[in-house]
Every structure is written in C-alpha cells, then in structure tokens.
Amino acid sequence: MAAMLVGLPVGTAFAHDPPTIAPTRLDFDTQQPLTRCNDLATFEALLANWVSANVLIPDADRRLAVHIRRSPMGGALVDMTLVDAAGATLAEYHESFTSRTECHKVLYDSARAAARLLGAFEKPPPSEPCPKHPPPPPPPEPPPPEPAPSPICPDPLPPPPEVDAPPPIVHRFHLGVGALLGMGAAPTQWLGPLFSLGFVPSSRVPHLRIEIDAALAMPTSNAFRSDMIPLFGSICHAPSALRLCGGLATMFFVGESGHGTMPTTLAASMRVGTEFRIAGPASLRVDAFALVPLGERAFDHRLGMLAGLHALTAGASLMGVWSFE
Structure with missing residues (x-):
C-alpha cells in the first residue's frame, strides 16, 4: 500500500x-x-x-x-x-x-x-512571548484560589463496525476419472477405468453428496472370459477429508451369454475413503469398497450362478477429481 x-x-x-x-x-x-x-x-x-x-x-x-x-x-x-x-x-x-x-x-x-x-490535526501556534518591562511592585497577598474543577473526559469513540466474512465457496458438482481394482468371490481379479459424476443437492448441507460411478472392468486372467460393467449409485457424507458412502451397485456381464441377454447382479455397496486437495478445485481421491450380493438375473440359471460367483465383492479405486460450482 x-x-x-x-x-x-x-x-x-x-x-x-x-x-x-x-x-x-x-x-x-x-x-x-x-x-x-x-x-x-x-x-x-x-x-x-x-x-x-x-x-x-x-x-x-x-x-x-x-x-x-x-x-x-x-x-x-x-x-x-x-x-x-x-x-x-x-x-x-x-x-x-x-x-x-x-x-x-x-x-x-x-x-x-x-x-x-x-486541518483537524493542526497544532495551535505557540503563544507570542511577552515584552520585557521592569517588574512592578509586588501586589498584595491574593486570596487563596478556588480549586479547579475536575476535567471532564470525553466519551470513547465507538468501535468501527465489523465487516462480515464472505461465505465459503461450495463446489456443487464434480467429475472424476481414475482406475478400479476389484476382486470377486471365485476369486477373480478385475481391473479397468473408472468414471464418476457427483453433485451437492442442497447448499445448506454441503457435506452431503450424491454420486454415480461407472467402470469397465476386465478380468486379469482367462478363468472368466467376460467383461463387466459395474454401476454404483451412492449417497456420501464428507464432513472433512474422510468420506463415508452407501448405496446400490449393479453389474452387467458382457460376452458370456449367447442368448442375447446379459447376466446381471445386484448388490448393496459400502465405501470408505479420503480425498486430498492438490491445488484449487483439483483433488485426489482414494476409496475402498465392499459389496453384499442381493441377487442375480440371467437367461440361463448356470450363467446366473457363474455371474454371481465372479461378481465384485471388494476392491479399491484411485481417482483424480475436478470440482466446480
């Protein structure tokens, strides 16, 4: 300044x-x-x-x-x-x-x-010196002076008004791209890209989020020759760097059925993780999840049981997230 x-x-x-x-x-x-x-x-x-x-x-x-x-x-x-x-x-x-x-x-x-x-702060000029004269004869003894009144102190100035702090910025939407590593009950390991879209439904509750995640998971071995598309719908609570989520997950198996229908499984999902701010709206998110099977659906009963056996039961994900208003 x-x-x-x-x-x-x-x-x-x-x-x-x-x-x-x-x-x-x-x-x-x-x-x-x-x-x-x-x-x-x-x-x-x-x-x-x-x-x-x-x-x-x-x-x-x-x-x-x-x-x-x-x-x-x-x-x-x-x-x-x-x-x-x-x-x-x-x-x-x-x-x-x-x-x-x-x-x-x-x-x-x-x-x-x-x-x-x-000119409110100008100092008054000094008084002019009196001219020198012969000293006059001493006056008679004056009466004792009256006591001077006590000085009146002015009231203190009121404090300046407080300036309200600006409200915190709430990032209501986010987009994420990363990778998913999962394991089935067989056991079968799955690996593939992961995409995420989320939003805050109300600015009054900025820690409550609704998230939709989708991945294309491919088996890491030839024991199960089918790709899987898991879809996650979750409600998350993130009061700080810690994240807690719960919801439903649906998994579609592509390439295993010859009847024109895809085996499908439904499961309840639980997720816990953390999110680290990198710079501005960019952050890094690490999650671990577990799934509880609720049922499967397939044209062939054998395919349904096979899909339920190889469906995801647990895993982890690493994702870069971009938040915006």
Missing part, C-alpha cells in the same frame, strides 16, 4: 483553542460502484470522528473532492483534492490499497486523511 499526501496550510487557530476549520463542501464520487468501498454514509460517519457536522456545508465555496475507484490489480485507488473558492488546489492525497484490504479499512484511512486535509 503506497500513499502520498501533499498539502498547504489552509487555516490558523488561536493559541490553546481547537483548530478552526473553514466550511467545506464534500463532493463524494459514487459513479463507479466498488461494493462497500464506495459507501458515502460510512465515509461521513467515520469523518465525523474528527470533523464536526457544521463544517460540511453543501453550498460552501471551499470544496473537498473524494474519488474511490477500482485499481487494475483489483484493489482500490483513493484520490482527494481540497480546492478553495478560486479553484486553486490547497492540498492533495493519493493512496492505493491491495485487493485483500477490507472496505472498512479503505474508508477509515480515507476519512482520517480527509480530516487531516481539512
């Missing part, structure tokens, strides 16, 4: 008196809305901490121009100029703020700088 303040004395005050500020007209530029950083009401309320209300007069000859706009880097630029009745510049103030600076900080520093331009 860089700041520059250039000014000339705009008023004088008597010794031991508070600074006298000439009436001034406030021109606050609101042509470029900058969220809450260009709020005239907040600026005037903060300026009143140092400048009394009778100083700012709409028809005054002297003018204080305030212009707050967005910088090319996403921050805020503040320019202020104090001009007299003839149009001559009496003082200037320029300051830049980064994009991480809160709007209340921008308005508070700008209001304090405006009070300084108006």
